Amino acid sequence: MGKIPLSKVYESDEIRNNVLKVIGSGNFILGPESESFEKELADYLGVKRFVLSNSWTSGVHLLLKAMNIKEGSEILLPSLTAFPSVEPICHVGLKPVFVDIDETYCMDPVDLRNKITSKSAGILPVHLYGQAANMREIMNIAEEKGLFIIEDCAQSIGAKYNGKRVGSLTIASGFSFYPSKNLTVYGDGGGIATNDDSLADEVAALRNHGRKSKFLNDEIGFNMRFNEIQAAVGRCQLKVIDELNGKRRKHAERYSSLLGGTVKTPEIRESAEHVFHMYVIEVDRRDELRDFLKNKGVGTGIHYPVPVHKQPAVTNLFGDVSLPKTEKAVGRILSLPMFPDLSEKEIDFTAESVREFIGR
Ligand SMILES: Cc1ncc(COP(=O)(O)O)c(C=O)c1O
Numbered sequence: 493m494g495k496i497p498l499s500k501v502y503e504s505d506e507i508r509n510n511v512l513k514v515i516g517s518g519n520f521i522l523g524p525e526s527e528s529f530e531k532e533l534a535d536y537l538g539v540k541r542f543v544l545s546n547s548w549t550s551g552v553h554l555l556l557k558a559m560n561i562k563e564g565s566e567i568l569l570p571s572l573t574a575f576p577s578v579e580p581i582c583h584v585g586l587k588p589v590f591v592d593i594d595e596t597y598c599m600d601p602v603d604l605r606n607k608i609t610s611k612s613a614g615i616l617p618v619h620l621y622g623q624a625a626n627m628r629e630i631m632n633i634a635e636e637k638g639l640f641i642i643e644d645c646a647q648s649i650g651a652k653y654n655g656k657r658v659g660s661l662t663i664a665s666g667f668s669f670y671p672s673k674n675l676t677v678y679g680d681g682g683g684i685a686t687n688d689d690s691l692a693d694e695v696a697a698l699r700n701h702g703r704k705s706k707f708l709n710d711e712i713g714f715n716m717r718f719n720e721i722q723a724a725v726g727r728c729q730l731k732v733i734d735e736l737n738g739k740r741r742k743h744a745e746r747y748s749s750l751l752g753g754t755v756k757t758p759e760i761r762e763s764a765e766h767v768f769h770m771y772v773i774e775v776d777r778r779d780e781l782r783d784f785l786k787n788k789g790v791g792t793g794i795h796y797p798v799p800v801h802k803q804p805a806v807t808n809l810f811g812d813v814s815l816p817k818t819e820k821a822v823g824r825i826l827s828l829p830m831f832p833d834l835s836e837k838e839i840d841f842t843a844e845s846v847r848e849f850i851g852r
Contacts, residue, residue: 493838494789495791496790496791498792498827498829499830499831500834502729502732502831502832504732507724507728507729510725510728511724514723520719521719521720522544522700523723525720526718526723528727529542529726530544532730537657537660537685538656538657540692541685541686541688541689542667543696543699544681544682545681545682546681546716546717547668547670548576548644548667548670548682548683549576549682550716551666551684551695552580552684553716554698554699554716555666555684555695556583556642557698558691558694558695558698559640561584561613561614565587565612565613566588566609566612567613568589568607568616568639569581569589569615569644569800570590570591570592570599570618571802571815572593572597572796572818573796573800575796575803577644582809587810588810589609590800590818591815592815592817592818596620596625596760597621598626599617599618599626600817604630605633608633608637608639612637613639614639614641615630615634615639615642616641616642618644618646618647619648619651620648621766621770621771621772621795622648622651622674622768622769622770623761623766624658624764626761627653627661628654634662640663641662641663642662642664643661643665646666646667646670648674648767649674649675650767651737651764651765651766651767652765653763653765659685663686663687663688664684664685664686664688667685668682669682669722669726673769674736674740674767674769676725676729681726697710698713698716699713699717700713735832739832739833740769740830740831741765743771743830743834744758744766744768744830746840747828750840750843751847754847755773756775758771758773769830770795770827771829772825772827773846774825775846781846781850782794785842785845785849788845790828790829790845792828792829793826794825795825797822802819
């Protein structure tokens with residue numbers, strides 16, 4: 493068995509051809525490809541608008557700026573997430589409040605309720621590893637307390653909750669097309685989805701130097717635009733994303749049938765359709781298992797070894813807090829190889845290797 497990587501990007505001849513066409517078109521930034529990609533993303537997600545930006549982080553930064561939230565207000569988010577989840581919150585003068593996880597590694601609604609204060613303004617649940625957070629409970633709490641919700645869908649394009657795509661459930665949501673993601677544009681890229689036209693217009697203006705028309709700058713904005721080559725790549729991938737996500741789900745089923753009872757395998761929420769951005773198991777002696785698999789040529793990852801609330805950048809600003817379930821999980825979780833082209837043989841070899849280690 494050759495080496496098995498943790499993840500691998502999707503490629504096709506259609507993508508290569510379309511990139512060459514864009515090069516010949518002379519349009520490079522926010523042109524017809526970007527416009528079509530935005531429309532197609534909005535249709536796919538079942539929302540009115542999608543506004544592309546150069547990353548999730550930029551898109552959500554622009555979104556929070558456009559929402560004009562009172563400085564010092566608190567935003568509740570999980571700590572078991574990629575570090576960028578917290579950054580836009582800090583950049584617009586808001587305070588992150590960290591919430592512990594439930595058995596699916598997403599935000600725990602019970603802890604969420606406990607952490608709400610008179611300063612709470614919004615909630616940023618992360619649909620981690622490709623599975624929707626417990627949105628029924630989170631949306632009920634938000635409604636009861638008058639809080640907005642921004643979904644972090646960086647890892648979950650195509651995932652569903654109660655039959656609806658994640659990213660379409662709340663006022664707005666953020667997506668990432670970074671190279672490791674289920675839909676990638678071969679570089680940085682992302683954006684926001686919303687049903688609110690005025691919010692979308694404001695985000696679109698801010699990303700392009702505050703310009704609402706060609707020669708008129710209404711406000712001080714940013715250069716957080718998207719480009720045509722990457723839009724062409726994204727459009728080709730969007731056409732096949734359901735097929736690619738379906739393959740991931742099949743691989744996950746195979747892993748779980750081979751590993752169930754040996755290690756903790758992912759729990760699937762009843763109302764959720766998971767898209768397995770990551771296939772994450774939980775084990776004792778995680779670091780030893782990781783070395784053991786590495787020696788067999790199996791790539792693994794830890795998402796994430798240091799939770800956001802323990803990062804120096806955060807503790808320096810907001811002090812120390814304790815999240816017992818998150819802190820326990822980060823020492824035990826391990827991401828196994830997961831990408832659409834993974835073969836049954838590779839899954840079987842990885843699972844056999846895990847079982848061999850556990851049985852030693
Ligand atoms: C959950 C989550 N949120 C936010 C981000 C940030 O995305 P980007 O790199 O596009 O800014 C990522 C990706 O790293 C992520 O996985």
